[in-house]
Amino acid sequence: MILYDYILSPSCYRVRLLAALIGRRLDLWAVDVHPGQEHLSEPMLALNPAGTIPVLTDDGLVLTESTAILTYLAAHDAPAWLGEDTAAMRARVAQWLAFAQRLTDSAGAARAHDMLLAPGDIDALRGQATQALRELEAALSAGRRRGESFLAGNRPTIADIACFPHVALAPDGGLPLDPYPSIRLWMRAIRALDGFIEMPGIHRLHELKPEPGPMPEVIRKEQA
Amino acid sequence: MSEGGAMRDQWYPVGMTKQLTAQGRDTMLMGEPIRVALAGGAPSVTDGTGRALPVIDRFGHVWTSLGQPEKDLFTIPEVDQPGRRLVDVGVCRVRCSPLRAVENFLDIAHFPFVHTDILGSEPHTEVARYEVEIRDDVDEVWATKVKFFQPQAAKSAEGGITTDYMYRVCAPTCSVLYKTCPPKPGEWDVIALFVQPLTETLCDVWPYMALYDDDAEMTDLIHFQQMIFVQDRSVLENQLPALLPLDPGREIPTRADMTSIAYRRWLKRHGFTYGAQLVAA
Amino acid sequence: MGMMGAACSDPCASAPTPDTGDTVPTDWTPAALSDDIPVASAAPGQLGPHDLAIWRSASGRIAAWADRCPHRGMRLSHGFVRGERLSCIYHGWGYGEGGQCVRIPAHPELTPPEAIRVPVFSVAEASGVIWVAEEAPDGPPPEFPGVVAFRSLQVSAAPEALAAALGGTGTVIETVLGGAQVVALIQPLRGGAAGLHLLAPEGSDPAALDALSAEVEALRRRVEAAEEMTA
Structure with a gap:
C-alpha cells in the first residue's frame, strides 16, 4: 500500500497512526504540499482531482478520504x-x-x-x-x-x-x-x-519511559 | 529612536524569492505593514505608505529593512560550494518572540525531549563542554566543538551517531548551524534559520538548508526540517514571558546554555531589544 | 438545603468573593476536579493572575506549582510525571517535593543548586475538588456531603453573570439543575471567563447525569448569549 503523505498533515497522520497501531506497513510517498503545492500538480490531480491528501493506493484501488482509508486499513488488517x-x-x-x-x-x-x-x-x-x-x-x-x-x-x-x-x-x-x-x-x-506514534506538534508521552539512572560507564566513554 | 531601536537598521527575510508574484503579498515587519512583490522581474518591497524599502535577493529569500542598514547582509560562503543542494523549507508562523525562536535554534539540550528519537534520546542527555565566543571582527556569536549523540541526525543518517555542531548568530534574528554531514565526512551540512519579526511576539520563520545529500528526494529533505521545526513550535508558543529576558535573574542558565548566554549578551550590547524584555517585570 | 449538612451552612465563610481574576483570592479557590487529574498526570490551572501546573504524582500526591520552568520559562503543565517528579517537556529538568529542582539531564552528574525551585501554592482536596490558594488559608476547604464531583466547564462570561444564571451570588451556589440538587463552584478566570465546577447528588444514575449535563450546557449557552448581547 502506498500512502501519499505530508508530515504536517493531521489527516495523513490519521492514516500513519492507525497503520502503526495495527502493524500495517505503508510505503510513504512524500508530497511537497508546503511550500511546493505539489498536491495541486497534474500528476497528483490525476490521482485525486480533489487535490487533497492523503491518498492511498493499493493494487488498483485509489482512496482519497482519510476516514475511508482508515476504514479500509482496519477492515483489511484489524477489523476490531x-x-x-x-x-x-x-x-x-x-x-x-x-x-x-x-x-x-x-x-x-x-x-x-x-x-x-x-x-x-x-x-x-x-x-x-x-x-x-x-x-x-x-x-x-x-x-x-x-x-x-x-x-x-x-x-x-x-x-x-x-x-x-x-x-x-x-x-x-x-x-x-x-x-x-x-x-x-x-x-x-x-x-x-501500544505502537502509538507522534506527529510534529504532539509530544512523546515521556512518562511511559522510566527515569534513566546513572549512565553506564561504557556508554559515557563512547560519547566522550 | 523609533520602534525597534537598533534592530530597525538590520536586514530581515520577508518571503521566498520563487514564490513572488506581481500582485504581491501583504505581510508585516516589526509591526509595520509591508508588501513584497515582483516588479519588472525583480523583488520589490514597499511599506504602508508606498515607500520603496531596500531589497536584497539572497539565499532564496527576499530581504529588506525598515531603516538604513550600515552593513551588507551576511554571507554563507558554503552556499556557493558546488555539489550542495539548496533547500527552501517554506514558512512557518509562530506566536513567539523572534529572539526566542533563534535562541531555541541554538539549543541542543532539548533534543531528547522535543525531538525524541530523532535528534536525541534518553539516556544520552548530557551536553559536553563546548566553546563560545563573540567574534569581534565579524561581530557574530559562534559556538564550536558542540557534540551530541543523536539517533537519527539527518535524513541521510542511519542509526545513532555523535554529531558535531557549530552555531553562528550572524544577525539578531538569523542563525546558521553547521553539522556533521554523514554522506561526506569532513564537510558540514548547513542549516539556517531566518526569522521575520512580524511583531515582538509573532514571527514567520523561514528555514533554509545547503546540504550534501545526493540520494534523498528534495521533498524528504524539506519535510525532515519542517518536522523538526514544528516539533519546537508548541514549546515556543508556551514560554513565559513571551519576550526574551535579557537581564539575568528571570531565567536560570547552566553550562549547556552558553550559546544562549552569549546570544543574549550580544543582543543587549547592540541594543537589539525588539522581542526582548529588559527589566524583569 | 438539608442534604448539604452543616459543613456548608455558611458557604460564604469559606469561599472567596467574586473578583475579576486579576487579584489573588485569599481563601481556597476551586481549580479542578480530583478525577480529572489522575495519578502521574499534569494539567494547567489558574489562580487570579497566576498560571498553575496542577499535577499528581505516581503515589497520588497532588501539587499546585507556578506553571513556569525556572530554566527557560516553559509551561510545566506540558511536562511529564515520573514517580514523584514533574519534569519540564523542554529540557527534562525534574522537580520534586517543594518544587525543588532535582535533575538537569544536560548535566546528569550535577546536584542542582537549591536556588532552582518552582514557586509552590497551597493545595487541598475535598469533596472531589482540588482547591488552591497562594498562602495556606486558616482552615481546610469546604466539604459538601451528599454530592460528588461531576463536571468542570469553562464559561465565556463573568463569574457574576454565571452566578446569577444559577440563581445565586458568590462562588458557592446550591441550586436545582435538571431536577437535581447540585453545588456549583465558580472560579474566576482571566479574560472575563469563569470556571464552573459542578457537584451532583451521590449515586445518581448515568441517565440523570446525562440530563444534568445537557442542562448545564444549555445554561452555558444562555449565559454566553446574554453576555454577547451586552458586550
Whole structure:
C-alpha cells in the first residue's frame, strides 16, 4: 500500500497512526504540499482531482478520504478497530467519523491559517472548533461515567483515530485545550496505546519511559 | 529612536524569492505593514505608505529593512560550494518572540525531549563542554566543538551517531548551524534559520538548508526540517514571558546554555531589544 | 438545603468573593476536579493572575506549582510525571517535593543548586475538588456531603453573570439543575471567563447525569448569549 503523505498533515497522520497501531506497513510517498503545492500538480490531480491528501493506493484501488482509508486499513488488517460489535457501536463510529470532518474544517483550518498562512476567517473557524470541542468534551465525559475511555466504547476504534489529530493539534490554531479535562484524559489514553506514534506538534508521552539512572560507564566513554 | 531601536537598521527575510508574484503579498515587519512583490522581474518591497524599502535577493529569500542598514547582509560562503543542494523549507508562523525562536535554534539540550528519537534520546542527555565566543571582527556569536549523540541526525543518517555542531548568530534574528554531514565526512551540512519579526511576539520563520545529500528526494529533505521545526513550535508558543529576558535573574542558565548566554549578551550590547524584555517585570 | 449538612451552612465563610481574576483570592479557590487529574498526570490551572501546573504524582500526591520552568520559562503543565517528579517537556529538568529542582539531564552528574525551585501554592482536596490558594488559608476547604464531583466547564462570561444564571451570588451556589440538587463552584478566570465546577447528588444514575449535563450546557449557552448581547 502506498500512502501519499505530508508530515504536517493531521489527516495523513490519521492514516500513519492507525497503520502503526495495527502493524500495517505503508510505503510513504512524500508530497511537497508546503511550500511546493505539489498536491495541486497534474500528476497528483490525476490521482485525486480533489487535490487533497492523503491518498492511498493499493493494487488498483485509489482512496482519497482519510476516514475511508482508515476504514479500509482496519477492515483489511484489524477489523476490531471498525467497532462493529453492536448496531449502536457501529453507528457511533460512523457519527464520529463524520464529526472528524467538522474538526478538519474548523480546528484544522484554524491551524493551517495560524501556522502555514492559509486563508480563512480565523474568528469564525475558532468559534466552530470551540463548538465541536465542547461537544466532544461532553460526549467523552458521558463515556467516562459509563467506564468508557474511548469514543465508541471501552476500546479504541477508527473513530478515535479520526478525531485525535485535529484535537491534539488544536492549540496550533490558537485553541487551548485547557478547558477540556475529559479530552485531555482521552488523548492520554490514545497516546498510551501500544505502537502509538507522534506527529510534529504532539509530544512523546515521556512518562511511559522510566527515569534513566546513572549512565553506564561504557556508554559515557563512547560519547566522550 | 523609533520602534525597534537598533534592530530597525538590520536586514530581515520577508518571503521566498520563487514564490513572488506581481500582485504581491501583504505581510508585516516589526509591526509595520509591508508588501513584497515582483516588479519588472525583480523583488520589490514597499511599506504602508508606498515607500520603496531596500531589497536584497539572497539565499532564496527576499530581504529588506525598515531603516538604513550600515552593513551588507551576511554571507554563507558554503552556499556557493558546488555539489550542495539548496533547500527552501517554506514558512512557518509562530506566536513567539523572534529572539526566542533563534535562541531555541541554538539549543541542543532539548533534543531528547522535543525531538525524541530523532535528534536525541534518553539516556544520552548530557551536553559536553563546548566553546563560545563573540567574534569581534565579524561581530557574530559562534559556538564550536558542540557534540551530541543523536539517533537519527539527518535524513541521510542511519542509526545513532555523535554529531558535531557549530552555531553562528550572524544577525539578531538569523542563525546558521553547521553539522556533521554523514554522506561526506569532513564537510558540514548547513542549516539556517531566518526569522521575520512580524511583531515582538509573532514571527514567520523561514528555514533554509545547503546540504550534501545526493540520494534523498528534495521533498524528504524539506519535510525532515519542517518536522523538526514544528516539533519546537508548541514549546515556543508556551514560554513565559513571551519576550526574551535579557537581564539575568528571570531565567536560570547552566553550562549547556552558553550559546544562549552569549546570544543574549550580544543582543543587549547592540541594543537589539525588539522581542526582548529588559527589566524583569 | 438539608442534604448539604452543616459543613456548608455558611458557604460564604469559606469561599472567596467574586473578583475579576486579576487579584489573588485569599481563601481556597476551586481549580479542578480530583478525577480529572489522575495519578502521574499534569494539567494547567489558574489562580487570579497566576498560571498553575496542577499535577499528581505516581503515589497520588497532588501539587499546585507556578506553571513556569525556572530554566527557560516553559509551561510545566506540558511536562511529564515520573514517580514523584514533574519534569519540564523542554529540557527534562525534574522537580520534586517543594518544587525543588532535582535533575538537569544536560548535566546528569550535577546536584542542582537549591536556588532552582518552582514557586509552590497551597493545595487541598475535598469533596472531589482540588482547591488552591497562594498562602495556606486558616482552615481546610469546604466539604459538601451528599454530592460528588461531576463536571468542570469553562464559561465565556463573568463569574457574576454565571452566578446569577444559577440563581445565586458568590462562588458557592446550591441550586436545582435538571431536577437535581447540585453545588456549583465558580472560579474566576482571566479574560472575563469563569470556571464552573459542578457537584451532583451521590449515586445518581448515568441517565440523570446525562440530563444534568445537557442542562448545564444549555445554561452555558444562555449565559454566553446574554453576555454577547451586552458586550
